[in-house]
Amino acid sequence: MNKELLKLLPIETKRLVIKKTTLDDVELLLKLDKQEETQKNLGGIKNKTKEERISFLKKKEHSLTVYLKDNTRIGFIDFKIENSIATLSYIFDYDYTNKGYCSEACRVLIDISNKLNISKIVADVVEDNNPSRRVLEKLGFLFVKSKDEDQLFLEFEKRL
Numbered sequence: 001m002n003k004e005l006l007k008l009l010p011i012e013t014k015r016l017v018i019k020k021t022t023l024d025d026v027e028l029l030l031k032l033d034k035q036e037e038t039q040k041n042l043g044g045i046k047n048k049t050k051e052e053r054i055s056f057l058k059k060k061e062h063s064l065t066v067y068l069k070d071n072t073r074i075g076f077i078d079f080k081i082e083n084s085i086a087t088l089s090y091i092f093d094y095d096y097t098n099k100g101y102c103s104e105a106c107r108v109l110i111d112i113s114n115k116l117n118i119s120k121i122v123a124d125v126v127e128d129n130n131p132s133r134r135v136l137e138k139l140g141f142l143f144v145k146s147k148d149e150d151q152l153f154l155e156f157e158k159r160l
Contacts, residue, residue, distance in 0.1 A: 017069060124153045140158050
C-alpha cells in the first residue's frame with residue numbers, strides 16, 4: 001500500500017471509519033461470498049473456504065475495510081496507486097447498500113488524492129451493475145470505454 005496513504009489511516013467520515021484490511025476481516029469476506037446480489041456483480045466467487053479467503057486477503061495489499069462508527073464491518077475498497085494513477089474498486093455488504101456508505105467512503109479517498117499526488121482515478125464496473133455506475137457518476141467519474149473480459153466491464157475515470 002502507498003506509504004502516504006498508510007500515514008492517513010484510519011480515515012474518518014461523518015458515519016464511517018476506513019482502515020487497512022487485516023486478516024480479522026475474513027468473516028465479512030465470507031459473508032459477501034454468500035450474498036447472491038453481491039456475487040452477481042463479481043462473477044460468482046462462491047464456496048470458498050475460510051483458509052482460501054485468508055490467503056486471498058494476504059495478497060490484497062491495497063485493500064481497505066470500511067466500518068460504521070460502531071465498528072461494524074460493511075465493505076472493502078481496493079485503492080491501488082501506481083505512477084500518480086489510482087485504481088478504485090469496492091464491494092459492500094448487501095445489507096448496507098443504497099445508504100450512501102460507498103459514496104461517502106470513495107468521496108473521502110478522492111478528497112485526499114491531492115495529498116497523494118494522484119492525477120487520475122480509474123474504476124471498472126460490470127455493465128449491468130447500475131447502482132455501482134450511479135456511485136461513480138455521482139462522484140464525477142466519466143465513462144471511458146467498454147472492456148470485454150469474462151463479462152462486459154465499463155471503465156470510468158476521474159481526472160483530478
